[in-house]
Amino acid sequence: MKERPSFPARLDRPAGPAKGQKRTAASGQPLPGQNAVVAMPPGARGVGLDSSAVRMSMVRKLEAQGIRDPRVLSAMGAVERHRFVDSALVNQAYEDTSLPIGLGQTISKPGVVARMLDLLLDGRTGHIGRVLEIGTGCGYQAAVLSRLADEVYSIERLRGLHDKARDNLRHLRLANLHLLFGDGRDGYAAGAPYGAIIAAAGGEAVPQAWLDQLAIGGRLVAPVSTGASLAGTQALLVVDKLPQGLRQTFLEAVNFVPLKSGLG
Numbered sequence: 001m002k003e004r005p006s007f008p009a010r011l012d013r014p015a016g017p018a019k020g021q022k023r024t025a026a027s028g029q030p031l032p033g034q035n036a037v038v039a040m041p042p043g044a045r046g047v048g049l050d051s052s053a054v055r056m057s058m059v060r061k062l063e064a065q066g067i068r069d070p071r072v073l074s075a076m077g078a079v080e081r082h083r084f085v086d087s088a089l090v091n092q093a094y095e096d097t098s099l100p101i102g103l104g105q106t107i108s109k110p111g112v113v114a115r116m117l118d119l120l121l122d123g124r125t126g127h128i129g130r131v132l133e134i135g136t137g138c139g140y141q142a143a144v145l146s147r148l149a150d151e152v153y154s155i156e157r158l159r160g161l162h163d164k165a166r167d168n169l170r171h172l173r174l175a176n177l178h179l180l181f182g183d184g185r186d187g188y189a190a191g192a193p194y195g196a197i198i199a200a201a202g203g204e205a206v207p208q209a210w211l212d213q214l215a216i217g218g219r220l221v222a223p224v225s226t227g228a229s230l231a232g233t234q235a236l237l238v239v240d241k242l243p244q245g246l247r248q249t250f251l252e253a254v255n256f257v258p259l260k261s262g263l264g
């Protein structure tokens with residue numbers, strides 16, 4: 001069986017546990033002096049103890065927007081989005097809005113996250129197998145994905161955000177989530193083939209590596225530039241890799257941060 005990287009894996013140095021080593025979310029352990037019971041972040045008052053009620057109201061709005069898959073709704077209802085944003089923004093955490101997460105990047109709107117996950121799961125039963133996410137950002141979508149897939153590999157090109165995601169995710173101790181630091185345009189061949197690939201940043205076209213690393217029967221959802229028209233125009237693209245070839249479906253206009261090259 002193929003070895004998988006430990007958590008968090010890095011692409012800039014040899015990844016993967018030694019043979020026989022138990023794969024655990026090592027960084028899920030509390031830091032010295034830190035209690036395993038995680039307190040609400042400072043500034044969480046107002047979301048505070050009743051965050052589940054605010055989250056349920058977000059889930060009802062997602063349903064009203066047309067998200068029907070109970071697996072997606074349940075995962076969105078379970079992950080505490082307010083833990084992934086700066087304390088000053090906590091009271092906006094359950095609004096359907098993107099929010100800054102530093103280094104010029106944003107956490108996607110809950111509506112867009114749910115829509116993409118709904119598309120990924122559409123027509124499939126149970127858990128999706130291995131998933132590759134490009135653009136970890138603050139780690140929110142990765143946490144939601146980890147509830148829907150067997151294994152999640154999430155790549156981020158900005159070290160500051162890769163580190164932030166690791167910090168944000170520590171309390172969740174998600175043993176099936178692998179954070180990778182690298183240029184996601186190359187995908188992550190060591191985890192391939194993937195049952196699903198999801199990108200949180202949009203480029204001119206879908207990189208060939210993603211298509212190569214998608215399993216037959218797998219599905220990719222990504223924002224892509226629609227080219228001809230005004231700069232910055234993107235649409236959601238769904239690619240199904242069928243035995244007879246690729247089937248592409250362009251959907252609604254979206255607005256994601258650009259897919260960039262190299263590390264930062």
Ligand code: SAH
Nearest residue numbers: 107135137138140141157184200201259260
């Ligand atoms: N899913 C994230 C959304 C983050 S925004 C969340 O829940 O917060 C998109 C992210 O994609 C940004 O952090 C950006 O740095 C990252 N990104 C852009 N180009 C990339 C690339 N080539 N490889 C990996 N990450 C990339």
